[in-house]
Amino acid sequence: MEGLSWISDEWIKFFEVSYDGIIIADGEGRIVYINPASERLEEVDKEYIVGRLASELEEEGIYEVSVTVKTLRERKPVSLMQYKGGKQLVITGIPIFEDDEIKWVYINERDVTELNKIKRDSEEVKAIAEKYKRQLEELQVREDEKSEMVTGSKVMEKTVSLLARIAPTDILVLLEGESGTGKDVHARWIHRHSLRKDKPFVKIDCGTLSETLLESELFGYTKGAFTGASNSGKKGLVEVADGGTLFLDEIGEMPLGLQVKLLRLIQDKVFIPVGSVEEKTVDIRIIAATNRNLKDMIRQGTFRQDLYYRLNVMPVRLPPLRERKEDIFYFIEFFMEKFNKKYGFHKTILNRAISRLCDYSWPGNIRELSNVMERLIVVVPRAAIDASDVETVLGREYRKGQGEDDFSRQTYDEAFEEFERYYLKGMIGVSSSNYELAEKTGLSASTLKRKLKKYKLRLRDRAKTEPKDQN
Known part of the structure; x- marks a missing residue:
C-alpha cells in the first residue's frame, strides 16, 4: 500500500482482521489506509475514502467532525463520540511525530453501542438488586425485631x-x-x-x-x-x-x-x-x-x-433479662434458629442445657445471650448442645451469675406465677403431647389447658427437646 511501506505486511494483516476500525492519515490529513472494520462502521467503501483529505470529507458531511482534522489542529490525542447508522462510536486520533512535525495520524474506531447497552442494563440490574437487597434487609430487621419483641x-x-x-x-x-x-x-x-x-x-x-x-x-x-x-x-x-x-x-x-x-x-x-x-x-x-x-x-x-x-x-x-426469665426460652429458640441458618447447621439443645441457661443471671442481657448462643452453635462439635457445653462456654461467669433471684419487689402471688410459668415452660420441653405433659405435672387436662392459655404457652418442637432415651 502506497505510503505505508514503513509498516510491515504482518501489521497490515493484523489491521485487516481487527474488530476495531483503523484509519491512517498522513501529515496533511490525507487518508492513506482504512481497514474493513472501519468500512463497516463508517458505512463507506475504501475506494471513496482512501486518497482524499479528511477536511474534504468533513465538508461533504461524511464526518460530522473529523478526528483527523482535530488531531492535526490540536497536535495531541483527541477522542470523540459520534453516532453513525444507529451505532455509537468512540473515535480516537493519535498523532505520530517526526522532527516535531506530525508524520501520521492513527485513528481507532470502536463500536460501544452494545457495551453501553450492557452498561445500562447492568446499572438497571444493579439498581433492582440494590432495591431487593434493601427490601430483604428491611424484612430481616423486621423479623429480628418481631422475634425480639x-x-x-x-x-x-x-x-x-x-x-x-x-x-x-x-x-x-x-x-x-x-x-x-x-x-x-x-x-x-x-x-x-x-x-x-x-x-x-x-x-x-x-x-x-x-x-x-x-x-x-x-x-x-x-x-x-x-x-x-x-x-x-x-x-x-x-x-x-x-x-x-x-x-x-x-x-x-x-x-x-x-x-x-x-x-x-x-x-x-x-x-x-x-x-x-x-x-x-x-x-x-x-x-x-x-x-x-x-x-x-x-x-x-x-x-x-x-x-x-x-x-x-x-x-x-x-x-433486664434476669427480671423476665420466661423470655429466655423464646430467645433460645430464636437464636438457635438464627445461628443454625447462618452457619448451615442443624443443631439442637437439650433440656438440661436450657435449664443451665435459665439459671444464669445474664448481666449482659439479650446481647450476651445472643453471643453465647452463637458460640455454642459454632464450637460444640456434637449435634446436641448439652449442659456441660453451656458451663464450659460461660466458665467462671456461669458460677458468678448464679446469684439468688431478687423477689423483694414481688408479692407471693407474683412470685408463684413466675415460678409456675417457668416450671411449665421447662416441662413442655420434655413432653410430646398435652396428655404426657398432664401426666408429668400431675395436673388435670382442664387445669393444664387453662394454665397454658393463661401463660400463652404451647408445646415446643420435639426436635429441639431432650430425647427420652438419653441419660
Missing part, C-alpha cells in the same frame, strides 16, 4: 403495650435500661410503628466520638469550618433525619458542652452547623437511650438538669 413475661408485656400506644405520636421517648437490653431494637420498633415510618431513622452513638467530632456529625459543618473540613461542607445527621427520627444512643455520654446545643434542638427544633451563624430548622422526632442513671449524673455535675427534664417526657424502662 415477642415476650412471655408480664413486665415486658406492659412495656410493649406502652410502646404500641406512644409509637404513633411524636412524644419524645427516653429508653432506660442496662447494656444489652435491646434499646436500639425498641427505638427502631417505635419508628417503624410511627407516622414517620417512611422517613429516615438516623442513629448516632453519643459515646463513641470526641466532642468536636460529635458536634460536626450531629450538626454538620460549612466549607472551611476547620482544618481538614470538606471543601463543600457536610450535612449533619440532624439534617439527614429531617422528617424522620433521630435516635441518640447513650445520651448520658454526651459531653456537657454539647448538651446545651442539644437542649436548643429539642426545644425549638433549630441548630447551627459548625462554622455557620445561620440557624436551620428541622422536623424530627427524638428518641434517646441510656444505660446510666441520669439523676446520679446530675448530682455529680456531669449531666444538665434542664436537659434531663426535656428528655424525660416519656421514660420507658427496659427490664
Whole structure:
C-alpha cells in the first residue's frame, strides 16, 4: 500500500482482521489506509475514502467532525463520540511525530453501542438488586425485631403495650435500661410503628466520638469550618433525619458542652452547623437511650438538669433479662434458629442445657445471650448442645451469675406465677403431647389447658427437646 511501506505486511494483516476500525492519515490529513472494520462502521467503501483529505470529507458531511482534522489542529490525542447508522462510536486520533512535525495520524474506531447497552442494563440490574437487597434487609430487621419483641413475661408485656400506644405520636421517648437490653431494637420498633415510618431513622452513638467530632456529625459543618473540613461542607445527621427520627444512643455520654446545643434542638427544633451563624430548622422526632442513671449524673455535675427534664417526657424502662426469665426460652429458640441458618447447621439443645441457661443471671442481657448462643452453635462439635457445653462456654461467669433471684419487689402471688410459668415452660420441653405433659405435672387436662392459655404457652418442637432415651 502506497505510503505505508514503513509498516510491515504482518501489521497490515493484523489491521485487516481487527474488530476495531483503523484509519491512517498522513501529515496533511490525507487518508492513506482504512481497514474493513472501519468500512463497516463508517458505512463507506475504501475506494471513496482512501486518497482524499479528511477536511474534504468533513465538508461533504461524511464526518460530522473529523478526528483527523482535530488531531492535526490540536497536535495531541483527541477522542470523540459520534453516532453513525444507529451505532455509537468512540473515535480516537493519535498523532505520530517526526522532527516535531506530525508524520501520521492513527485513528481507532470502536463500536460501544452494545457495551453501553450492557452498561445500562447492568446499572438497571444493579439498581433492582440494590432495591431487593434493601427490601430483604428491611424484612430481616423486621423479623429480628418481631422475634425480639415477642415476650412471655408480664413486665415486658406492659412495656410493649406502652410502646404500641406512644409509637404513633411524636412524644419524645427516653429508653432506660442496662447494656444489652435491646434499646436500639425498641427505638427502631417505635419508628417503624410511627407516622414517620417512611422517613429516615438516623442513629448516632453519643459515646463513641470526641466532642468536636460529635458536634460536626450531629450538626454538620460549612466549607472551611476547620482544618481538614470538606471543601463543600457536610450535612449533619440532624439534617439527614429531617422528617424522620433521630435516635441518640447513650445520651448520658454526651459531653456537657454539647448538651446545651442539644437542649436548643429539642426545644425549638433549630441548630447551627459548625462554622455557620445561620440557624436551620428541622422536623424530627427524638428518641434517646441510656444505660446510666441520669439523676446520679446530675448530682455529680456531669449531666444538665434542664436537659434531663426535656428528655424525660416519656421514660420507658427496659427490664433486664434476669427480671423476665420466661423470655429466655423464646430467645433460645430464636437464636438457635438464627445461628443454625447462618452457619448451615442443624443443631439442637437439650433440656438440661436450657435449664443451665435459665439459671444464669445474664448481666449482659439479650446481647450476651445472643453471643453465647452463637458460640455454642459454632464450637460444640456434637449435634446436641448439652449442659456441660453451656458451663464450659460461660466458665467462671456461669458460677458468678448464679446469684439468688431478687423477689423483694414481688408479692407471693407474683412470685408463684413466675415460678409456675417457668416450671411449665421447662416441662413442655420434655413432653410430646398435652396428655404426657398432664401426666408429668400431675395436673388435670382442664387445669393444664387453662394454665397454658393463661401463660400463652404451647408445646415446643420435639426436635429441639431432650430425647427420652438419653441419660
